[in-house]
Amino acid sequence: MAAGVAAWLPFARAAAIGWMPVANCPMPLAPADKNKRQDELIVLNVSGRRFQTWRTTLERYPDTLLGSTEKEFFFNEDTKEYFFDRDPEVFRCVLNFYRTGKLHYPRYECISAYDDELAFYGILPEIIGDCCYEEYKDRKRENAERLMDDNDSENNQESMPSLSFCQTMWRAFENPHTSTLALVFYYVTGFFIAVSVITNVVETVPCGTVPGSKELPCGERYSVAFFCLDTACVMIFTVEYLLRLFAAPSRYRFIRSVMSIIDVVAIMPYYIGLVMTNNEDVSGAFVTLRVFRVFRIFKFSRHSQGLRILGYTLKSCASELGFLLFSLTMAIIIFATVMFYAEKGSSASKFTSIPASFWYTIVTMTTLGYGDMVPKTIAGKIFGSICSLSGVLVIALPVPVIVSNFSRIYHQNQRADKRRAQKKARLARIRVAKTGSSNAYLHSKRNGLLNEALELTGTPEEEHMGKTTSLIESQHHHLLHCLEKTTNHEFIDEQMFEQNCMESSMQNYPSTRSPSLSSHPGLTTTCCSRRSKKTTHLPNSNLPATRLRSMQELSTIHIQGSEQPSLTTSRSSLNLKADDGLRPNCKTSQITTAIISIPTPPALTPEGESRPPPASPGPNTNIPSIASNVVKVSAL
Amino acid sequence: MNLEGLEMIAVLIVIVLFVKLLEQFGLIEAGLEDSVEDELEMATVRHRPEALELLEAQSKFTKKELQILYRGFKNECPSGVVNEETFKEIYSQFFPQGDSTTYAHFLFNAFDTDHNGAVSFEDFIKGLSILLRGTVQEKLNWAFNLYDINKDGYITKEEMLDIMKAIYDMMGKCTYPVLKEDAPRQHVETFFQKMDKNKDGIVTIDEFIESCQKDENIMRSMQLFENVI
Numbered sequence: 063m064a065a066g067v068a069a070w071l072p073f074a075r076a077a078a079i080g081w082m083p084v085a086n087c088p089m090p091l092a093p094a095d096k097n098k099r100q101d102e103l104i105v106l107n108v109s110g111r112r113f114q115t116w117r118t119t120l121e122r123y124p125d126t127l128l129g130s131t132e133k134e135f136f137f138n139e140d141t142k143e144y145f146f147d148r149d150p151e152v153f154r155c156v157l158n159f160y161r162t163g164k165l166h167y168p169r170y171e172c173i174s175a176y177d178d179e180l181a182f183y184g185i186l187p188e189i190i191g192d193c194c195y196e197e198y199k200d201r202k203r204e205n206a207e208r209l210m211d212d213n214d215s216e217n218n219q220e221s222m223p224s225l226s227f228c229q230t231m232w233r234a235f236e237n238p239h240t241s242t243l244a245l246v247f248y249y250v251t252g253f254f255i256a257v258s259v260i261t262n263v264v265e266t267v268p269c270g271t272v273p274g275s276k277e278l279p280c281g282e283r284y285s286v287a288f289f290c291l292d293t294a295c296v297m298i299f300t301v302e303y304l305l306r307l308f309a310a311p312s313r314y315r316f317i318r319s320v321m322s323i324i325d326v327v328a329i330m331p332y333y334i335g336l337v338m339t340n341n342e343d344v345s346g347a348f349v350t351l352r353v354f355r356v357f358r359i360f361k362f363s364r365h366s367q368g369l370r371i372l373g374y375t376l377k378s379c380a381s382e383l384g385f386l387l388f389s390l391t392m393a394i395i396i397f398a399t400v401m402f403y404a405e406k407g408s409s410a411s412k413f414t415s416i417p418a419s420f421w422y423t424i425v426t427m428t429t430l431g432y433g434d435m436v437p438k439t440i441a442g443k444i445f446g447s448i449c450s451l452s453g454v455l456v457i458a459l460p461v462p463v464i465v466s467n468f469s470r471i472y473h474q475n476q477r478a479d480k481r482r483a484q485k486k487a488r489l490a491r492i493r494v495a496k497t498g499s500s501n502a503y504l505h506s507k508r509n510g511l512l513n514e515a516l517e518l519t520g521t522p523e524e525e526h527m528g529k530t531t532s533l534i535e536s537q538h539h540h541l542l543h544c545l546e547k548t549t550n551h552e553f554i555d556e557q558m559f560e561q562n563c564m565e566s567s568m569q570n571y572p573s574t575r576s577p578s579l580s581s582h583p584g585l586t587t588t589c590c591s592r593r594s595k596k597t598t599h600l601p602n603s604n605l606p607a608t609r610l611r612s613m614q615e616l617s618t619i620h621i622q623g624s625e626q627p628s629l630t631t632s633r634s635s636l637n638l639k640a641d642d643g644l645r646p647n648c649k650t651s652q653i654t655t656a657i658i659s660i661p662t663p664p665a666l667t668p669e670g671e672s673r674p675p676p677a678s679p680g681p682n683t684n685i686p687s688i689a690s691n692v693v694k695v696s697a698l
Numbered sequence: 699m700n701l702e703g704l705e706m707i708a709v710l711i712v713i714v715l716f717v718k719l720l721e722q723f724g725l726i727e728a729g730l731e732d733s734v735e736d737e738l739e740m741a742t743v744r745h746r747p748e749a750l751e752l753l754e755a756q757s758k759f760t761k762k763e764l765q766i767l768y769r770g771f772k773n774e775c776p777s778g779v780v781n782e783e784t785f786k787e788i789y790s791q792f793f794p795q796g797d798s799t800t801y802a803h804f805l806f807n808a809f810d811t812d813h814n815g816a817v818s819f820e821d822f823i824k825g826l827s828i829l830l831r832g833t834v835q836e837k838l839n840w841a842f843n844l845y846d847i848n849k850d851g852y853i854t855k856e857e858m859l860d861i862m863k864a865i866y867d868m869m870g871k872c873t874y875p876v877l878k879e880d881a882p883r884q885h886v887e888t889f890f891q892k893m894d895k896n897k898d899g900i901v902t903i904d905e906f907i908e909s910c911q912k913d914e915n916i917m918r919s920m921q922l923f924e925n926v927i
Binding site: 070071072073074075076077078079080081082083084085086087088089091092094101162400403404440441444445448496499500538541542544545546548549550551552553554555556558559562563566 | 766767792793841876920
């Protein structure tokens with residue numbers, strides 16, 4: 063339970079008085095707080111810095127170091143304080159967790175140091191509050207990646223034993239720094255890409271005139287030389303592509319990758335040109351194909367990390383760019399329409415149609431202002447000026463913002479996905495904690511009465527051993543128990559509920575086993591007897607065989623307090639583990655469905671010895687102490 | 699016509715832009731004042747309880763107990779008052795399996811004696827003093843007050859049914875035996891059979907106290923929570 067809520071438990075218990083007049087059954091006894099100490103201040107000395115807090119503050123979380131008896135190991139007798147040789151800065155956060163129930167992660171703190179401290183104090187990092195959880199997880203992930211990178215680079219420097227020829231070649235292609243041959247290959251291809259691009263450019267430059275005709279571009283003048291250069295480059299590129307295809311670990315994936323598509327597009331025009339003859343009708347298409355030769359420049363992206371990053375960030379900012387384009391289009395259409403209708407009246411207007419006005423709008427909005435189209439009417443001029451002003455705003459302003467948005471949006475997208483993934487895990491965690499709390503009640507219903515009846519025996523050592531559940535927990539459970547009594551229904555967990563629903567046809571209330579009421583006055587009422595009938599028919603296959611003292615005639619005694627937990631234990635097949643160690647001189651008892659065996663628990667009389675009780679029947683139970691206490695109670 | 703219309707629109711737009719420009723320079727005041735005072739109202743209500751000695755005199759708690767109670771109270775509600783939402787949240791943490799909002803609502807009304815929508819520390823202490831340190835008569839009175847939703851001095855079957863449904867809601871779905879639809883109603887019938895002496899369909903405070911005092915279970919369970927603090 064949360065820390066602050068524990069403070070409200072007295073109130074919730076007091077409010078339970080509202081159920082009392084409504085209830086038909088008597089209520090269970092409340093757990094007494096025998097060892098109530100006056101709340102005292104304790105001093106925690108962490109590397110010289112003294113913290114002070116109430117003892118109850120620390121005891122809110124009994125499964126941590128500070129909340130349990132583990133801190134006694136650090137108690138310094140001389141100074142009467144608890145000394146921890148740890149970081150006081152992080153301890154501040156830890157102590158605040160006890161005080162407020164929220165664990166925070168300070169940003170200046172190193173993630174691994176913080177993790178170490180949390181592990182020392184026995185606090186799960188998952189409890190970190192929402193405000194700091196994202197930061198914590200991010201830092202943790204970065205740290206993990208860093209560790210992984212370190213491991214990888216270590217591994218890479220080791221010599222790889224027995225890599226196949228394909229794999230060596232692929233590694234050579236991807237990381238040119240692995241061997242000299244790869245480096246040579248890398249530079250050669252780079253050189254030829256540059257040569258190819260330059261020849262494409264120079265081809266079109268006019269160089270010199272042939273006497274008697276107009277200027278020719280170099281490509282046509284020295285066509286043979288250019289053709290040879292082109293052929294050489296294309297051959298190199300083809301060889302490279304085929305080699306990569308051969309060495310690729312997954313051919314299918316390689317063919318689909320962007321780089322291979324660029325390679326193919328770069329060399330295709332040459333082959334298509336070879337195949338096609340100098341036909342007049344296809345020469346137009348042939349010329350178009352040559353344009354694709356410029357794609358060879360994209361092959362440089364293998365050589366440049368920066369280009370790759372740029373391409374990737376553009377891809378990831380595509381939605382933002384798309385939105386910018388969309389808003390621009392909207393503005394263009396609006397202004398083009400307005401300009402068209404404004405200029406419709408003027409004579410010899412260039413604004414012949416709305417699409418024709420698009421050109422004017424774009425040129426004006428991007429502040430190019432070619433001047434080939436100008437409005438002549440007043441309305442046109444007014445709208446034209448508004449158009450150019452808004453163009454400045456629409457285009458010039460967001461561009462620097464988008465540039466800086468590249469990194470921000472990229473990281474933001476990552477974080478949104480991360481948060482969604484984390485959210486699912488966190489919701490699952492919260493759900494588990496919630497079922498944990500209700501399971502804790504069911505679990506301790508069985509030994510809840512342990513504490514109660516312990517007080518009845520009055521043996522100090524048993525009481526001491528019995529305080530495994532904290533006082534707050536036992537009080538909470540008592541509260542839930544009262545609610546059960548008020549409504550005559552019981553809390554069970556999900557699986558049992560479903561099981562019961564399925565077995566509802568199987569339920570039979572054996573009338574033969576009518577409860578023989580004990581002479582205990584005033585305790586048994588109809589509700590209790592009704593409940594007892596249900597003990598028998600549920601399967602209890604996985605109860606351990608334990609020592610059985612004696613078997614008795616079947617009858618069930620209804621004893622007020624201690625019966626309910628036994629009923630629930632027989633119904634749910636969970637076993638108590640906690641109690642086994644507590645009562646060494648108790649014998650555990652077994653419930654079987656078919657036989658109503660009344661185990662004879664050793665009576666823990668006030669004298670403390672265990673002896674088999676006389677033929678006093680007790681209820682079915684598999685809790686050692688409960689059984690003994692049952693006997694105790696019935697012997698009253 | 700077209701031209702003139704467009705010219706009008708153009709001129710209109712120019713004038714609007716000009717006015718906006720002037721507003722920016724503060725030469726023309728905008729329509730509605732964004733009052734700064736609104737922000738001050740958003741400041742949280744703070745409530746300071748009365749002095750410790752006064753509370754000690756008014757309630758049946760000792761000084762130390764009051765100190766402990768106030769520390770817990772203030773920790774959860776730094777502003778000093780609990781509103782109904784917080785109340786419901788706190789109460790629902792104790793009953794994770796069911797839905798305790800309705801019952802928490804009734805409880806809140808029972809604690810909020812001056813009906814101002816918030817439970818201050820004094821209300822809290824007043825209620826707890828009755829519940830934990832009061833006489834049986836006072837406790838029964840308090841319970842009657844809780845059941846009497848409209849505070850008219852009578853408990854009708856409808857009011858009791860509401861209360862009962864609220865209590866059963868807290869159990870949730872997974873119960874043994876399975877919760878039937880009419881379980882609350884049956885429970886109400888049982889209750890009225892016991893409490894309603896003259897069978898007139900309503901329970902008055904005297905009938906209530908009388909019947910409760912006759913029932914040993916109830917009397918014993920009233921003493922159950924003496925040692926809570």
